[in-house]
Amino acid sequence: MRNFSATGVACANIALIKYWGNRDQELNLPSNGSISMNLAGLETRTTVSFDPDLASDQLSINVQPATPSALARVRVFLDRVRALAGITHFASVVSANNFPTGAGIASSASAFAALSLAATHAARLELAESDLSRLARLGSGSACRSIPGGFVEWRAGEDDQDSFAYSIAPPDHWDLVDCIAVLSENPKQTSSLEGHALADSSPLQAARVADAPRRLEVCRRALQERDFMRLSEIVELDSNLMHAVMLTSTPRLIYWLPATLTILQEVGDWRRDGLPVCYTVDAGPNVHVLCAAADVIQIADRLLHIPGVSHVLKASVGGPTHLVLELY
Numbered sequence: 001m002r003n004f005s006a007t008g009v010a011c012a013n014i015a016l017i018k019y020w021g022n023r024d025q026e027l028n029l030p031s032n033g034s035i036s037m038n039l040a041g042l043e044t045r046t047t048v049s050f051d052p053d054l055a056s057d058q059l060s061i062n063v064q065p066a067t068p069s070a071l072a073r074v075r076v077f078l079d080r081v082r083a084l085a086g087i088t089h090f091a092s093v094v095s096a097n098n099f100p101t102g103a104g105i106a107s108s109a110s111a112f113a114a115l116s117l118a119a120t121h122a123a124r125l126e127l128a129e130s131d132l133s134r135l136a137r138l139g140s141g142s143a144c145r146s147i148p149g150g151f152v153e154w155r156a157g158e159d160d161q162d163s164f165a166y167s168i169a170p171p172d173h174w175d176l177v178d179c180i181a182v183l184s185e186n187p188k189q190t191s192s193l194e195g196h197a198l199a200d201s202s203p204l205q206a207a208r209v210a211d212a213p214r215r216l217e218v219c220r221r222a223l224q225e226r227d228f229m230r231l232s233e234i235v236e237l238d239s240n241l242m243h244a245v246m247l248t249s250t251p252r253l254i255y256w257l258p259a260t261l262t263i264l265q266e267v268g269d270w271r272r273d274g275l276p277v278c279y280t281v282d283a284g285p286n287v288h289v290l291c292a293a294a295d296v297i298q299i300a301d302r303l304l305h306i307p308g309v310s311h312v313l314k315a316s317v318g319g320p321t322h323l324v325l326e327l328y
């Protein structure tokens with residue numbers, strides 16, 4: 001095989017029904033299914049080149065050589081691709097996010113989605129979307145949801161074969177926008193990877209997981225019917241349940257800052273005053289505030305006036321992971 005390259009671009013995604021905890025930590029088989037929305041414009045672009053002249057895999061992220069732990073995670077992933085394709089060459093991986101580094105936007109989802117497409121294409125594998133999603137899941141659970149476009153469901157599945165994500169509505173189905181109130185740009189102390197492993201230590205996790213099929217059904221229906229009030233209730237409940245599990249794990253995890261709670265209360269007040277708006281919070285302090293496209297300017301302005309908010313990123317509903325042509 002000659003030197004062969006490919007470049008993939010993938011969006012980040014925000015979970016409306018959260019993934020927290022694994023039944024199988026090695027295979028990233030989740031304790032419950034999840035639903036997310038791709039975030040347009042918050043993208044990772046990754047070029048993979050398998051090269052017979054390389055003596056080891058190489059990885060750069062945002063024009064810097066990657067840390068040994070990031071390189072090790074990518075190397076394990078490339079080994080899977082090499083095994084699937086029957087090749088042995090090492091690869092150079094060049095990856096960059098177009099959203100501010102350290103803005104608290106999970107980059108592992110867009111990173112492993114873009115890497116999955118670029119690496120398989122560079123290795124001349126043509127995978128079906130479901131198989132690409134399964135492969136991305138092995139790199140980072142939430143990455144499987146960035147492979148299809150629009151609003152996406154990841155079915156928990158029984159095993160490696162049937163745990164993958166698929167689109168439940170295209171990007172133009174509903175003009176929702178995620179206004180991300182950025183509070184902190186510091187890296188979090190406990191990664192999602194470590195957090196998933198702690199989920200079962202909370203006595204609340206079993207109840208959260210047992211009720212997940214109901215929440216998934218309510219969320220699916222609210223999306224299908226574009227019912228914002230129903231969506232708000234289930235999205236906020238689901239986020240609160242995940243943070244209740246985090247707070248009651250051993251050791252306990254507190255991802256919020258004081259301003260996080262202030263925003264949650266404000267958003268509740270705005271909705272009671274008639275503004276269609278709701279919140280969800282991932283494994284970090286920043287708050288994702290969902291609203292209709294028509295209300296973005298007003299919501300972003302209100303968020304910027306809350307002490308502690310440094311800036312607000314805005315993302316509409318994004319498309320699927322795709323290849324781009326590089327002109328050399």
Ligand code: DP6
Pocket residue numbers: 014015017018019020034106108109139140141142143191192193282283
């Ligand atoms: C809180 O799939 O990002 O964002 O890649 O192993 O770090 P690692 O985990 P990841 O965990 C996502 C956790 C979450 C909820 C969600 O996105 O569903």
